[in-house]
Amino acid sequence: MVIERNTRKVTKGVKKTNRKNLSDYGWAYLMIAPTILGLIVLNIWPLIQTCYLSFTKTSGFGKNQWVGLDNYIRMFSDSSVMHAVINTLEYTVISVPVGVIISLFIAVLLNSKIKGKTIYRTIYFLPMVSAPAAIAMVWRWLYSSDYGLFNYLLSLVGISGVKWLTDPNIALISVIVVGIWSTIGYNMVILLAGLQEIPKSFYEAADIDGAGPIRQFFAITFPLVSPTMFFVVVTTMISSLQVFDYIFMMIDKTNIAMEKTQSLVYLFYKYSFITNDKGYGSAIVMLLLIIILIITVVQLKLQKKWVHYQ
Amino acid sequence: MKESLKSKKIIIHGILIIGSLAMLLPFIWMIITSLKNLTESTQVPPTIIPRQFKFSNYKDVWDLLPFGRFYLNTILMLIFRILGSVFFSAMAAYAFARIKFPGKNFFFMIVLIQMMIPGQLFIIPQYNIVSKLGLLNTISALVIPGIVSAFGTFLLRQFFIGIPNELEEAAILDGCNRWQIFWKIMMPLTRSGLIALGIFTALFAWKDLMWPLIVNVSIDKMPLSSGLASLQGQYSTNFPQLMAGSMIAIWPMLLLFIIFQRQFIEGIASTGSKS
Numbered sequence: 001m002v003i004e005r006n007t008r009k010v011t012k013g014v015k016k017t018n019r020k021n022l023s024d025y026g027w028a029y030l031m032i033a034p035t036i037l038g039l040i041v042l043n044i045w046p047l048i049q050t051c052y053l054s055f056t057k058t059s060g061f062g063k064n065q066w067v068g069l070d071n072y073i074r075m076f077s078d079s080s081v082m083h084a085v086i087n088t089l090e091y092t093v094i095s096v097p098v099g100v101i102i103s104l105f106i107a108v109l110l111n112s113k114i115k116g117k118t119i120y121r122t123i124y125f126l127p128m129v130s131a132p133a134a135i136a137m138v139w140r141w142l143y144s145s146d147y148g149l150f151n152y153l154l155s156l157v158g159i160s161g162v163k164w165l166t167d168p169n170i171a172l173i174s175v176i177v178v179g180i181w182s183t184i185g186y187n188m189v190i191l192l193a194g195l196q197e198i199p200k201s202f203y204e205a206a207d208i209d210g211a212g213p214i215r216q217f218f219a220i221t222f223p224l225v226s227p228t229m230f231f232v233v234v235t236t237m238i239s240s241l242q243v244f245d246y247i248f249m250m251i252d253k254t255n256i257a258m259e260k261t262q263s264l265v266y267l268f269y270k271y272s273f274i275t276n277d278k279g280y281g282s283a284i285v286m287l288l289l290i291i292i293l294i295i296t297v298v299q300l301k302l303q304k305k306w307v308h309y310q
Numbered sequence: 311m312k313e314s315l316k317s318k319k320i321i322i323h324g325i326l327i328i329g330s331l332a333m334l335l336p337f338i339w340m341i342i343t344s345l346k347n348l349t350e351s352t353q354v355p356p357t358i359i360p361r362q363f364k365f366s367n368y369k370d371v372w373d374l375l376p377f378g379r380f381y382l383n384t385i386l387m388l389i390f391r392i393l394g395s396v397f398f399s400a401m402a403a404y405a406f407a408r409i410k411f412p413g414k415n416f417f418f419m420i421v422l423i424q425m426m427i428p429g430q431l432f433i434i435p436q437y438n439i440v441s442k443l444g445l446l447n448t449i450s451a452l453v454i455p456g457i458v459s460a461f462g463t464f465l466l467r468q469f470f471i472g473i474p475n476e477l478e479e480a481a482i483l484d485g486c487n488r489w490q491i492f493w494k495i496m497m498p499l500t501r502s503g504l505i506a507l508g509i510f511t512a513l514f515a516w517k518d519l520m521w522p523l524i525v526n527v528s529i530d531k532m533p534l535s536s537g538l539a540s541l542q543g544q545y546s547t548n549f550p551q552l553m554a555g556s557m558i559a560i561w562p563m564l565l566l567f568i569i570f571q572r573q574f575i576e577g578i579a580s581t582g583s584k585s
Binding site for chain 1: 319322323325326329330332333334335336337339340343351352353354355356398399401402404405406409410411412414417420421423424426427428429430431432433434435436437438439454455457458459460463487488489492513516517519520524534535536538539541542546549552553556557559560563564566567568571572574575578579580581582
């Protein structure tokens with residue numbers, strides 16, 4: 001009798017949880033529906049489309065014709081695409097380490113006990129809240145070979161007429177400087193948040209042991225901030241590989257340095273929306289995807305060597 | 311000992327001030343140039359303080375381009391993008407963080423895939439969708455790709471995971487349904503996360519150049535980012551006017567940032583530490 005009553009209680013309980021679960025499922029699906037549907041329509045399906053388009057040729061009237069690997073074959077014999085790969089990699093290989101090291105340096109300085117931290121932080125972050133077109137225009141003006149401030153200042157020490165943006169050997173470096181300048185604040189803020197999580201007692205202990213600031217940096221700061229560093233390196237790297245705005249705004253179409261500065265995303269924009277060859281544009285951006293995936297895998301492998309998770 | 315600490319601080323300030331000057335120089339030069347007349351701007355050696363303040367550069371540029379429309383278009387784009395991405399992301403993030411349901415991992419994969427793929431991979435088909443719907447050169451065109459946010463879902467999920475179970479269990483015992491728990495209990499508790507996502511969304515939507523450049527080519531439908539870019543195309547050598555235009559475009563966001571700098575910086579910092 002007692003047993004029977006108990007089992008009845010249990011089954012009732014199960015039923016109740018079942019009903020609760022079912023209503024939970026309903027709510028869950030309802031709540032993820034807008035985001036998931038949006039992502040499928042705006043991202044997942046477009047991803048498949050772009051992949052498909054990269055095997056087609058866009059002819060007149062917006063018709064797409066299947067051409068197999070033609071776009072890819074054309075791409076590997078197209079010197080401007082190959083240059084763009086090199087330019088994009090060069091941009092990334094220079095701007096990521098230099099930018100991250102400067103950001104870390106500033107973040108470490110701001111993490112010490114000094115006054116005016118908020119003001120410094122605000123100033124370093126300013127480029128981050130400015131429109132890229134405005135940044136590009138003022139830097140173009142500073143770089144101007146005839147009237148620019150930089151060339152005037154250099155003329156005072158006897159160097160004259162540097163063609164910052166039209167000399168094919170310098171132009172990319174000039175753009176990289178702007179890229180680094182505009183992202184220091186962003187990376188610094190994220191690194192500073194990471195630094196602030198390191199317990200002060202670690203440094204006090206190191207002080208007692210007589211470890212100097214450089215020793216302290218490599219023994220305490222760097223290992224403990226390395227997970228944040230890893231995040232910053234990965235995100236900066238991915239956004240550097242997608243560089244477009246500054247090149248688009250600072251290098252004119254007729255600029256002789258174009259070949260040595262244009263990035264993959266710039267070429268993607270040019271082919272997809274200026275010359276309206278969307279098939280070729282898709283192939284270029286597929287190439288970018290493959291490069292990013294390879295670099296990300298390498299990053300994940302390398303992180304074991306230098307990132308310390310507590 | 312005290313003496314060395316003091317000199318250490320002076321060195322730190324020295325480095326930070328030099329760095330600050332490097333950060334500020336382009337902005338200062340922008341303001342100075344925007345107040346010069348064309349002849350003075352091309353003078354060698356350049357003048358630091360304009361001989362004659364030519365405020366009319368601002369008026370001239372304002373008349374050249376429909377900056378009023380640019381402001382309006384930008385504000386509308388930001389409002390809809392923020393509302394859409396914050397609201398939809400919060401809903402999805404709550405479900406992913408706090409409810410067990412079949413297929414959860416599969417659906418979360420979709421979120422992760424979007425985050426890992428560079429945005430350019432979506433642009434051509436997104437353009438085709440907007441074009442097929444007849445929405446080119448509209449505010450909707452500016453809003454559509456940002457109406458939902460995989461990054462936002464991921465970010466807010468981290469915030470929801472951090473909330474203790476007890477509150478939710480108590481609410482369930484009280485007979486609240488999932489929506490009530492989400493809306494009345496969870497949303498207020500993740501306020502800092504919602505603000506962070508709002509700021510992040512606004513910042514990146516406002517800085518985005520390629521998408522507005524592609525979808526809205528008619529000048530009175532452009533936001534500030536591409537509208538300003540079009541100024542360079544038309545008047546590429548008149549730097550005082552280009553600088554005045556740049557100032558007109560960036561001052562509202564600079565001012566917002568300076569007023570709410572703590573929220574901005576904490577928001578951005580939390581996107582780093584939560585991810």
